[in-house]
Amino acid sequence: MFICQCENTRMSVGFIGAGQLAHALVRGFSAAGVIAIHRITASSPDTDLPTVHQLRKLGINFTTSNKETVNKSDVLFLAVKPHIIPFVLDEIGPDIEDRHLIVSCAAGVTISSIEKKLQQYQTSPKVMRCMTNTPVVVREGATVYATGTHADVEDGKLLEQLMASVGYCTEVEEDLIDAVTGLSGSGPAYAFTAVDALADGGVKMGLPRRLAVRLGAQALLGAARMLLDSDQHPGQLKDNVCSPGGATIHALHVMESGGFRSLLINAVEASCVRTRELQYLADQEKISATAIKKTTLDKVLQQPGVTADAVGVRSGGISIFNSSKPRTKKK
Amino acid sequence: MSVGFIGAGQLAHALVKGFTAAGVIAAHRITASAPDTDLPTVSSLRKMGVSLTTSNKETVNKSDVLFLAVKPHIIPFVLDEIGPDIEDRHLIVSCAAGVTISSIEKKLLQHRPAPRVMRCMTNTPVVVREGATVYATGTHAEVEDGRLLEQLMASVGFCTEVEEDLIDAVTGLSGSGPAYAFTALDALADGGVKMGLPRRLAVRLGAQALLGAAKMLLESEQHPGQLKDNVCSPGGATIHALHFLESGGFRSLLINAVEASCIRTRELQSLADQERISPAAIKKTTLDKVLQQPGVLFNSGIKKKN
Numbered sequence: 001m002f003i004c005q006c007e008n009t010r011m012s013v014g015f016i017g018a019g020q021l022a023h024a025l026v027r028g029f030s031a032a033g034v035i036a037i038h039r040i041t042a043s044s045p046d047t048d049l050p051t052v053h054q055l056r057k058l059g060i061n062f063t064t065s066n067k068e069t070v071n072k073s074d075v076l077f078l079a080v081k082p083h084i085i086p087f088v089l090d091e092i093g094p095d096i097e098d099r100h101l102i103v104s105c106a107a108g109v110t111i112s113s114i115e116k117k118l119q120q121y122q123t124s125p126k127v128m129r130c131m132t133n134t135p136v137v138v139r140e141g142a143t144v145y146a147t148g149t150h151a152d153v154e155d156g157k158l159l160e161q162l163m164a165s166v167g168y169c170t171e172v173e174e175d176l177i178d179a180v181t182g183l184s185g186s187g188p189a190y191a192f193t194a195v196d197a198l199a200d201g202g203v204k205m206g207l208p209r210r211l212a213v214r215l216g217a218q219a220l221l222g223a224a225r226m227l228l229d230s231d232q233h234p235g236q237l238k239d240n241v242c243s244p245g246g247a248t249i250h251a252l253h254v255m256e257s258g259g260f261r262s263l264l265i266n267a268v269e270a271s272c273v274r275t276r277e278l279q280y281l282a283d284q285e286k287i288s289a290t291a292i293k294k295t296t297l298d299k300v301l302q303q304p305g306v307t308a309d310a311v312g313v314r315s316g317g318i319s320i321f322n323s324s325k326p327r328t329k330k331k
Numbered sequence: 332m333s334v335g336f337i338g339a340g341q342l343a344h345a346l347v348k349g350f351t352a353a354g355v356i357a358a359h360r361i362t363a364s365a366p367d368t369d370l371p372t373v374s375s376l377r378k379m380g381v382s383l384t385t386s387n388k389e390t391v392n393k394s395d396v397l398f399l400a401v402k403p404h405i406i407p408f409v410l411d412e413i414g415p416d417i418e419d420r421h422l423i424v425s426c427a428a429g430v431t432i433s434s435i436e437k438k439l440l441q442h443r444p445a446p447r448v449m450r451c452m453t454n455t456p457v458v459v460r461e462g463a464t465v466y467a468t469g470t471h472a473e474v475e476d477g478r479l480l481e482q483l484m485a486s487v488g489f490c491t492e493v494e495e496d497l498i499d500a501v502t503g504l505s506g507s508g509p510a511y512a513f514t515a516l517d518a519l520a521d522g523g524v525k526m527g528l529p530r531r532l533a534v535r536l537g538a539q540a541l542l543g544a545a546k547m548l549l550e551s552e553q554h555p556g557q558l559k560d561n562v563c564s565p566g567g568a569t570i571h572a573l574h575f576l577e578s579g580g581f582r583s584l585l586i587n588a589v590e591a592s593c594i595r596t597r598e599l600q601s602l603a604d605q606e607r608i609s610p611a612a613i614k615k616t617t618l619d620k621v622l623q624q625p626g627v628l629f630n631s632g633i634k635k636k637n
Binding site: 020081107108133134135136137138140141142144167168170172175176178179180181182183184185186187188189190191192193194195196197198199200201202204205206207211212213214215216217218219220221222223224225226227228229233234235237238240241242243245246247248250251252253254255256258259260261262263264265266267268269270271272273274275278 | 402428429454456457459461462463465488496497499500501502504505507508509510511514517519522525526532533534535537538545547548555564566568569572575576580584585586588589592593595599
């Protein structure tokens with residue numbers, strides 16, 4: 001039976017952000033029984049999100065105050081969009097204490113950028129970065145994590161225990177995370193598209209839609225499970241199911257003729273490249289205020305303790321990572 | 332109840348592994364027969380505790396449920412060989428792609444008035460108990476026979492009854508489906524390796540991502556398109572990737588694949604119905620071994636071309 005350290009030490013977990021990712025992780029963690037629901041807090045300025053409603057139904061503590069989440073938590077997941085991260089760090093920075101482990105789930109946001117922000121408030125912020133995916137909601141996620149400068153071995157073990165309760169989890173060097181984003185971060189979208197198309201194929205050949213979706217998804221699931229449980233190469237497993245002159249090898253030929261494999265390589269590459277691009281833009285401080293959904297910004301600015309200066313909002317653009325000293329406006 | 336397999340290849344092996352892992356039948360109540368004892372699957376079956384024999388008649392005599400797990404073109408030979416030994420208690424389940432219930436009943440009616448026949452289409456992930464199986468019920472099979480087969484096959488994955496005319500389409504989709512997935516996983520891993528991941532990690536992450544997504548879909552009421560939308564944040568990495576898939580006609584390739592597999596299945600069935608498979612089309616060594624079995628005559632069921 002899986003026993004998590006967190007159960008024994010009565011640890012609390014908080015989520016800054018209450019969107020798809022927070023919802024998926026909370027559902028997975030609670031299904032796994034790895035942390036009690038009442039020990040989870042989530043915050044978001046936007047209470048209209050459908051995920052907020054679902055999180056409330058699950059029984060977690062929901063608040064519009066990020067500070068409250070910080071104060072109530074030991075492990076703090078940053079589950080907001082990458083361009084919101086700097087605002088959040090400025091807002092909660094003063095409230096971070098030694099006990100806090102900050103885990104950023106934001107694609108393309110580097111550990112060093114987070115540490116740099118938090119070091120304005122604390123000497124040794126414990127930061128980790130992870131890339132996970134939505135199937136954590138059914139406890140079949142794929143997660144990798146990298147460890148920051150001041151995080152301990154125990155912090156890694158703790159995060160790994162949490163994430164392993166909802167799927168596969170392993171530590172990697174940070175420089176691999178963008179590639180992981182392209183592969184297993186975006187991977188579920190490739191799979192959903194594939195099942196939609198397979199079902200179309202089944203329907204074209206006479207199957208009712210529901211049955212076609214069911215069979216397509218089950219075939220993918222079973223094949224993936226076979227590969228995970230086997231030492232054999234995927235090509236060998238493919239060979240094993242292609243009988244001479246049979247139906248399957250005929251099907252494979254049409255796939256290869258259309259460059260099927262290449263499309264998937266392109267997809268992984270495109271997602272990885274875009275992730276690096278977004279990271280680069282953030283590092284260059286080139287995200288303008290208009291790039292951020294205005295309503296979200298307004299709501300963030302309504303939070304007590306958050307001033308426009310503190311988050312570096314000036315006309316003409318937002319300085320994302322250098323907000324402590326407002327510069328005079330350049331002409 | 333005892334279960335027998337005519338044929339000891341990939342399919343028999345996968346089903347036996349699944350059934351025994353599920354605990355739905357004990358290995359010692361399973362018999363399998365094949366003329367070719369060199370198959371790697373044969374030694375694997377032996378290790379699982381299955382009774383192996385080269386005599387199909389022995390398998391028939393020891394079984395109540397009899398799976399025909401040989402290649403489609405071998406089916407007529409097998410039916411001629413075991414026909415005389417079939418008794419009232421036997422439930423014959425054919426797993427052969429493209430072989431119709433009526434063709435099997437026609438053969439067995441030479442020996443018995445009411446042979447109980449069912450036809451199923453399954454797939455290899457039964458080996459890890461995540462198979463996809465459909466079955467159709469023959470003229471003389473009873474409701475209990477359907478329930479029994481469904482219990483067996485549901486222990487190793489998804490199982491549902493269908494009308495026989497849908498089985499070829501199922502073959503194209505979930506029968507061949509694992510091969511599409513293995514190909515996709517190989518390519519996804521290549522993508523990961525291109526972007527810097529070590530191979531083992533790339534294979535692992537790719538397979539885990541497919542598995543998780545499929546499970547989400549199976550457990551959700553939502554449309555796959557809605558689930559796809561949910562993971563595509565505005566201007567983000569995933570929607571950029573999806574554009575590449577769509578530009579290359581990704582969806583169309585998968586529709587083509589399902590169609591091609593289904594059409595080939597119907598083609599093979601048509602060739603078999605017209606008794607146009609020549610002996611040369613059958614692997615000679617297998618044919619020789621089959622012909623060595625007592626009771627099999629060369630001219631049973633084969634019409635020479637020309």
